[in-house]
Structures are given as C-alpha cells and as structure tokens.
Amino acid sequence: MKLSEKELEIIExxxxxxxxxxxxxxxxxxxxxxxxxxxxxxLEEAKVIVQYTALIDWRKADGREGVTxxxxxxxxxxxxxxxxxxxxxxxxxxxxxxxxxxxxAYDLSVVIEGRSMAEIAQFVSEKLSTLDSVISxxxxxxxKKYKHDGIVFDQGDxxxxxxxxx
Amino acid sequence: xxxxxxxxxVSETVAGLKPSGIRRFFDLASSMDGVISLGVGEPDFVTSxxxxxxxxxxxxxxYTSYTPNAGLLELRQEIAAYLRRKFHVDYCPETxxxxxxxxxxxIDLALRAVLNPGDEVIxxxxxxxxxxxxxxxxxxxxxxxxTSGADQFQLHPMQLEQAVTERTKAVIIxxxxxxxxxxxxxxxxxxxxxxxxxxxxxxxxxxIYAELTYEGEYTSMAAVSGMRxxxxxxxxxxxxxxxxxxxxxxxxxPEDILQAMLKIHQYAMMCAPTMAQYGALEALRSGExxxxxxxSSYRRRRNYFVASLNEIGLxxxxxxxxxxxxxxxxxxxxxxxxxxxRLLIEEKVAVVPGSVFGPSGEGYIRCSYASSLEQLQExxxxxxxxxxxx
Ligand SMILES: Cc1ncc(COP(=O)(O)O)c(C=O)c1O
Numbered sequence: 001m002k003l004s005e006k007e008l009e010i011i012e013x014x015x016x017x018x019x020x021x022x023x024x025x026x027x028x029x030x031x032x033x034x035x036x037x038x039x040x041x042x043l044e045e046a047k048v049i050v051q052y053t054a055l056i057d058w059r060k061a062d063g064r065e066g067v068t069x070x071x072x073x074x075x076x077x078x079x080x081x082x083x084x085x086x087x088x089x090x091x092x093x094x095x096x097x098x099x100x101x102x103x104x105a106y107d108l109s110v111v112i113e114g115r116s117m118a119e120i121a122q123f124v125s126e127k128l129s130t131l132d133s134v135i136s137x138x139x140x141x142x143x144k145k146y147k148h149d150g151i152v153f154d155q156g157d158x159x160x161x162x163x164x165x166x
Numbered sequence: 167x168x169x170x171x172x173x174x175x176v177s178e179t180v181a182g183l184k185p186s187g188i189r190r191f192f193d194l195a196s197s198m199d200g201v202i203s204l205g206v207g208e209p210d211f212v213t214s215x216x217x218x219x220x221x222x223x224x225x226x227x228x229y230t231s232y233t234p235n236a237g238l239l240e241l242r243q244e245i246a247a248y249l250r251r252k253f254h255v256d257y258c259p260e261t262x263x264x265x266x267x268x269x270x271x272x273i274d275l276a277l278r279a280v281l282n283p284g285d286e287v288i289x290x291x292x293x294x295x296x297x298x299x300x301x302x303x304x305x306x307x308x309x310x311x312x313t314s315g316a317d318q319f320q321l322h323p324m325q326l327e328q329a330v331t332e333r334t335k336a337v338i339i340x341x342x343x344x345x346x347x348x349x350x351x352x353x354x355x356x357x358x359x360x361x362x363x364x365x366x367x368x369x370x371x372x373x374i375y376a377e378l379t380y381e382g383e384y385t386s387m388a389a390v391s392g393m394r395x396x397x398x399x400x401x402x403x404x405x406x407x408x409x410x411x412x413x414x415x416x417x418x419x420p421e422d423i424l425q426a427m428l429k430i431h432q433y434a435m436m437c438a439p440t441m442a443q444y445g446a447l448e449a450l451r452s453g454e455x456x457x458x459x460x461x462s463s464y465r466r467r468r469n470y471f472v473a474s475l476n477e478i479g480l481x482x483x484x485x486x487x488x489x490x491x492x493x494x495x496x497x498x499x500x501x502x503x504x505x506x507x508r509l510l511i512e513e514k515v516a517v518v519p520g521s522v523f524g525p526s527g528e529g530y531i532r533c534s535y536a537s538s539l540e541q542l543q544e545x546x547x548x549x550x551x552x553x554x555x556x
Binding site: 009012013017020024027028029030159161162163164165166 | 186188191192195196201203205206207208210294295296344462466467469470473474516518537539543
C-alpha cells in the first residue's frame, strides 16, 4: 500500500508515542482534526497500525519480573509447507512473543516469556522439542534488558541544558 | 599604608558594551524551580552516539596534540565536500576553509580580519545578540536595519540600499534567522546580492541553521551568482548536528580573506580542539540520517507550537527554519520584558524578550521549540492561563 506523505508522518509520530493526542497530532502534520482522525482510522483498518501497546519495564513490578528466553530452533521443513506450518504451530502458544525465520546456523528464533525459568524449561521440553519437525533447541535466557525495540530502559533523560542561552 | 583603591583597568570599549539581556533572564530563570524553558538556543538532542564514539576513539588512540592551524586537512576536505554536496559551492580545502571554535569565533575572525577603525557593518534586526558587540570589539560601527513582523521580518533590498554609506564595509545576513526563524529565499538573496555588488559590500553569511530549514531547498549566499567572491560563509556543527558544547564551526571564504582570518586565528587560538574535530569528521561522513531525523522532529514540533500560539492569541508567522517561534505579544499591551518576566514568575515558563535582539524585536518574544512535545504542551497550557488572567 502506497502511503501519502501525511500518512507516513502519522505513523512515525505514533510509533514514537501512541498516546499523542489527536489535536496535537493534527497540528503537527498541519491537517484539520477530522481529516487526521480519518487517516488514523484508515491506517488502523488497513492494519498498517497493527496495535497500540505499552512498553513495560516489568522489573519494576515486584513479583512480576518474569523471565524471557530466546530459543534457537532447528527444524526439518515439511514438503509442500516449508517452515510456515511449523512456525504457526509454535506461534499459536500464548507464551510465545515472537517467531522469526532466520538465515544461518538455525531456522527459527523464538522468544518466550514466562513467570520463571522452570516454566520456560517446561515449555521447551514439553511443547517445543516434542514437535515432529523440531530437530534441536538451544535456550538462551535474557539476564537484563538494556534496550528493547529501539527504546533504552532506565535512560536518564534529564535536560542538561542551561535554562536560557543565546 | 595606601588605601586599597585602584583605577579601573577595563577598556572603555568593553566597559561600554551592554551586558546581554539574555544573561539577566538566565540568572532569573535559573534561580527558580520547575521552570519550563523555552529560552534555550540549542538543540534538545544529545549528539549522536556515532559522533561521540568517534571522538572517544580519537582520544583512545592518543590524538591529543594540536592540529594544523586551519584544522585537520581531512576535516577541511570533508567540509569542502559537504559544501559542494549541500549548497553547490566550491572551496579549496587547503586555502579557503578554516575550522574554528564555534561559528562564534568565525564571526569574530571575519570582522577582525576585514574591518578598519570606523568601518560600518550593517546588521539586520532582530538579530543574534553577538553581532553588534563583535563589530564594536573589532573597531567597527554597527548600523542596524530594522525588519518588521508585518512581513515576516524579511529584509528588503531597498532597506539595505538606504543603510549604505561610503563607510559601509559589510553586511551580516543570518538565514535561517535567530530569533525570527525567517529564511531568505534564493530570489530574495539575489535581490540583496545586487545591492551588495552595486556598493561593493562584503557579505558575512551566518548559515549556522542551514540544516534546519523546513521547506524547499536551502540557498547559500555564496551560491548566488557573483557572490562567492564577496561572501564569508560561516557555519558549524552546533545546531544541525546537535554539537553546541563541542565548540566547533568553520568559515569558507576567498583565499585573501580566509588567510587574513587564519593569521589572527593562529595567534589567538592556534587551532580548534582536536577531539572535537574528529567528532566533526564523523558527523559529516555519517550524520546525514540523524540530521534528517532531528529536522523532521523540529518541523513537527514547530507546526504544533506555532499553530497553538496562534490559537491562544499570540499571532506568529510560520518560521521557515531554526527552532525559534517569534510570536507577537502586542495584543497584551505589555512590553516584551514585562511579558517575559511576568510569564516566568507567574507561570514558570522562560522565554526571551524580543527586545534583547534589538529595538525591532520589541513586542515579540522568542520561544525555542527545541523541547519535548510534553513540555511544549504544558508551556502552551500555562501561557494560555497567563493570557486569560491579563
Ligand atoms: C545565529 C547564530 N550564529 C552563531 C551562533 C553560535 O554558534 P556556535 O555554537 O557554533 O558558536 C548562534 C548560537 O546561538 C546563533 O544563533
């Protein structure tokens, strides 16, 4: 889908801050509020804007820190359906946050979030490894998130400038 | 024992300089907590990491000694390539480019290199606060030309013409302008160029905000036909590359003028800081994407902020460049000093009174929109409340 200049501006702004008020957004792209609203709706309907989510630093919620693991999965693709069918069987599990087909040493990169290491270990041994076409899995636990989706966690974003300057 | 008195050693010239009006507002605003500052003349971005990293690497590798007086040759070559690529002007890196300590030093050198005592320099008002004192310090005589908000602070060729006397040596033109944000189009520059040619004037073109131009292609004065030979092009890294604290700028000019500037520079400064020069090299080589991103961020905030100013009753033209809005506060009946001071004390929003930039800035305030969108929204809310109370 070919997006107009204004539509591109909208998604760039909303990608950085999905909560930008519509009247502010309208002024930023220099369009009337109603037209801006219509464009946003159109982008939502076309699934260009897939969803509005919040990036949460779960470490700050006591007892809910959770565990994230990245799992390298090697599979034998099935004739006719290739990797897609295996990928789908994996991404249907709600604890799976993302699945990518990769080039290189393994085939699928799977990101899992669980409440504990045990929960993830259980998922891998019971759900993932037992899939027909899965040959092997290598699980890497994430120890600390510094930056996620372009956002730096705990960034000291104070303004260091002096108050008035030429 | 003799009484502890002494004569004042300070020169009459310096004693005669007005302290900057910006200074007073800085003192007032910094003594308060919770101030939203629209008073800053600098980007709210931190310098791109790749630039910082390149500078750190230069330190790790031990590049801590002087560079050539004119700056690293590599950097001058990169500046020449940049000027060619961006503005279609050709300068010889060996003889026509000088790396300076900020655009500030380049302006100072330009004036000191060309002025004889009493030479007049035309300054377009409202103007950047340093021009007038720097002309005076260089022994020249500043001559102000006032532009007006009624036509977006454009400088008309007629006005320039009228300000010229037989003592006029140069005119300083700043586009995009601090504080008005006004950008001169190619057509307007051409008209001014004809006046400069007719009266054999030198143009000191302060193009420090060239990277922050929001509509159309930027035209440099040096690129206007016939002007390369009578222009000192001044720019730098502070604004476009978010490198204010690095103190790095440059000048490009015909060889005779540039070599005169270099002569002063080599005695007064030796060279610009070495690690900053390595950072600047990286800025020119790989900074384009970051600059483009910062530019579009400023443009969106400008659109929001200027539309909101107009909405709350502070009429403001749409500035074509830099990151300043310069709205009129005339509807309030206050002077710009009174307005800025009361807004600061009553609502904790710091802006700079337009009168600081010369008499033609009276009736206006300078608001920098190089602040986060949340801060701008809050500032508008407070200003609206303030206006309702007047
Ligand atoms: C018009 C203008 N010229 C020059 C400068 C100085 O720039 P630098 O930081 O490169 O010395 C400024 C800074 O505010 C400016 O606004």
